Amino acid sequence: MSSATGLPEGVAAAPVPVAEAGTPAWQRLLLVAGGVILALAPLWLLESFHLFQLTMAVIMALAVLGLNIVTGYNGQISLGHGAFFAVGAYCTAILMSHFDWSFWWTLPVSAAVCATVGFGIGFPALRLAGHYLALTTFALAVAVPQLLKHKAVEDWTGGVQGLFLVKPDPPAFLPVTPDQWIYLVVVSIAAVLFFLTWNLIRGRIGRALMATRDHPTAAEAMGMDIASLKTKAFAVSALVTGIAGSLSAVAIEFVAPDSFTIFVSITLFVGMVAGGVASILGSLFGGLFVLFVPNIAESISKAAPGVIYGIILIGLLFVMPDGFAGLLRRLTARLRRGGTS
Numbered sequence: 521m522s523s524a525t526g527l528p529e530g531v532a533a534a535p536v537p538v539a540e541a542g543t544p545a546w547q548r549l550l551l552v553a554g555g556v557i558l559a560l561a562p563l564w565l566l567e568s569f570h571l572f573q574l575t576m577a578v579i580m581a582l583a584v585l586g587l588n589i590v591t592g593y594n595g596q597i598s599l600g601h602g603a604f605f606a607v608g609a610y611c612t613a614i615l616m617s618h619f620d621w622s623f624w625w626t627l628p629v630s631a632a633v634c635a636t637v638g639f640g641i642g643f644p645a646l647r648l649a650g651h652y653l654a655l656t657t658f659a660l661a662v663a664v665p666q667l668l669k670h671k672a673v674e675d676w677t678g679g680v681q682g683l684f685l686v687k688p689d690p691p692a693f694l695p696v697t698p699d700q701w702i703y704l705v706v707v708s709i710a711a712v713l714f715f716l717t718w719n720l721i722r723g724r725i726g727r728a729l730m731a732t733r734d735h736p737t738a739a740e741a742m743g744m745d746i747a748s749l750k751t752k753a754f755a756v757s758a759l760v761t762g763i764a765g766s767l768s769a770v771a772i773e774f775v776a777p778d779s780f781t782i783f784v785s786i787t788l789f790v791g792m793v794a795g796g797v798a799s800i801l802g803s804l805f806g807g808l809f810v811l812f813v814p815n816i817a818e819s820i821s822k823a824a825p826g827v828i829y830g831i832i833l834i835g836l837l838f839v840m841p842d843g844f845a846g847l848l849r850r851l852t853a854r855l856r857r858g859g860t861s
Contacts, residue, residue: 559707568699575703579767581807582710584791586761592798594753595733596645600657602784603664604758608634608765613683613775614676623688623770630766631759638758642751661785668777682776706767718800796845805844
């Protein structure tokens, strides 16, 4: 058995989908070029505040991606990813404010700390499943903000007052503002992590994760190391969400325990469902949903924005039960059938 993937030796990697294999290289390059243009266009089209909102949407999409790895692809329900988001944010904030570290150096430390915490949390997942695991991770999300306020660590965390940060200045050779520079940094890091996750999911490890989600008994009978896969899934998931937390801390320039309540975990879960469970592209839609839809709801009714938000969410689940990504898949399939008929 391969200790790295949990799969028996000789099991082939996930095959490339037919549509992807048949896509000409020039079309792939065109899609990549279009994506780059679409990502860079807001630098010149959006004002500072709207660019900040889009930056936060990309950060939330990255956090939703982390949740999707463990819940969507591995089937472990987590309501505690707001805790990993908080740990990543505070790792960066503490290193920058107390030790005067560069933001760039805080990222690998934050990723390592969050992966370690996620790996530790993954051990209870070996004995818990379903709503029992959901309640365990829920308890983690409730406990972390209280721990950050505790007197034993308030000298480091700033207690209820939190910590203030300063955005890194853009390089002298780039004619961009600090807000534009943070947007470029966030989009670049998110693009790398989305690509790495896509590569992970479509390979042997991704097949193993989905096998343990759908048919755990059969997967174990085939020789897969279920325990290793579950704990590693939690570690990778926490790493991605923790990096999103680090980016959030720098983008907002402030962290406080009350910024990471259980509502953050619920928001990430909503984003995953609205965007599409077990969908990498759906994570991007989910980030846009959880950031912009509440603003839309508030613009419709300032007296009861929560009611409007709930109506929008229920309507979305009724029309798109498998999220934005599922709707996109159905539309694409229909267009292909129409083109071949």
